Amino acid sequence: MSREGLDVQEAVTDAPAATTTAAPARAPLPDTAAVQRQASAARRRRRAGMWALRLLLVVVWLGSWEAAATWWIDPFFYSKPSAIWHRLVEWFDIGTQFGSVWEQILITLEEAVLGFVIGAAAGVVLGVLLGRSRYLADVLAPFIKAANAVPRIVLASLFIIWFGFGLASKVATVVVLVFFAVFFNAFTGAREVDRNLLDNARILGASRLQVLGTIVLPSATSWILSSLHTAFGFALIGAVVGEYAGASKGLGLLISNAQGTFDSAGIYAGMIIITVVALVAEWLLTMLENRLLRWRPSASRSSAEVV
Template identity: 40%
Template sequence: MSAQAPVSKGANSPAEFEWIETPMTKPLSEKLKLPLARLLLVAIVLLLWEFSAGRFFDKFWTSAPSDILKRLWEWIASGDLFFHLGITSQEMIIGFFIGAVLGAVVGFILGRWSFGAKLLDPFIISIYSLPKIALAPLFILWFGIGIEMKIIFAAMIVFFLVFFNTYAGVKNVDEDLLDSIRLMGATEKQIVAKVIIPSALNWVFVGLKLSVPYALIGAVIGEITASNKGIGFLIQYSAGQFDTAGTFAAVFVLMAISVSLNALLLKLESRLLRWQKKNTN
């Protein structure tokens, strides 16, 4: 969409302006259209849920938005929500950071080292193909039931997602482009810094965005398996008490964490990959 910008009509009349169309910004109404549509959709779903609960199906199975909000308010008033949210956020963020850094580094190295990639490929695939939940008891045995176990478990899940995307990004750099740059006299450092890393960044961010919910899954699985704190513990405790409202409240908190971190990643991606947007304009 295009916006209008003022331009002077002439040198003799600097105070007079006319409006011309520029493609730089979108009108405010266009920017708000999608968020408002999303809010409307959420409001409709919640209203239908509230109306149907207790009328068309038993609240025991699905609770109701009003009951869920009530439970959230009770947790906020008692401070329980912030305590458990802090534990889960810490496990997720640290695990995400460790897994993302290791996955990007190893993916880049093996993307540039063909022999190493061929050597380790069957081992990486065999570990990645294992159901992660099956490894939770082993992680408890190795690292105990403390916060370290949840961090390492989340980091392991994130590692593979970021690794495979980084590896694919490095391997998919145009070989003809690399040959052309080498003919122009570019050093290997310049090729890596100016071509390979920028080209692979898009793939890396795809892996990072995919990893956010999985980092959360890793932390929560660890908490459900063996913990007395965290959002995963709240889910397990609420389900054990047949508290449907509490279970849904904890699930909605997890959704809010995941959406917030994805929004942060999108902001970071838009800053680091501005050159791609300029090239497409």
């Protein structure tokens, strides 16, 4: 066979191999922006569905309550949503027997916020210190447990005897309620710090103050912040209980007066105002928590977000 024939045969036999080894065509990459838009739309639809279901539950609950109070149960004892609405309109439009309803709200908020700040600060400081000192924790444990076991309503009565009907007795009641709610979480958070981090910091020559400020407090932050949500609810409860025991102004006085005059609508109206104030405070605390925990991974913050 001639040289030209051999070259042609080699070219023919090599052609299939060349075609079989050709790189397969790559699939087109997904549009990242489109995927993000779809995920965002799905989240919006889910949130809208949740709010629609919540609204439906509220409408069914209030409607059934209104119907029951109209035809089956005595509204004098159980009231009904329409009467509660009229009482709220009356309070915000005309006022209460003790002055403007806004004045009552501000007085209760002042008592709650002052007691909350003092009680939370004391709870964090003492909780972290005892959490890092096992000896002091063992010494003071019986006294802390005994103080926590004392009924708060009894303390509110004692505080009124000691400090009078003014601001001080209400703040003292709030401090007692808030302190223990924050203390136990701060204590646990300080105890749960990773021991390897502590050992490494000590090996590198960190002082006790440096370990406390750079490791212990950041590690206990999530524990402390989670307790603040519950603690502010306790602060409102403490302010209302103190006012209920004896006061000249405040939401607790409105509820106590409504009870004394058999005004069930007034009791529910006071409860609704307190609930709204607590929800607004919860929203503000959640914003503060998300800002303070921004350094943590987003997955760890998602559980703290309010839908």
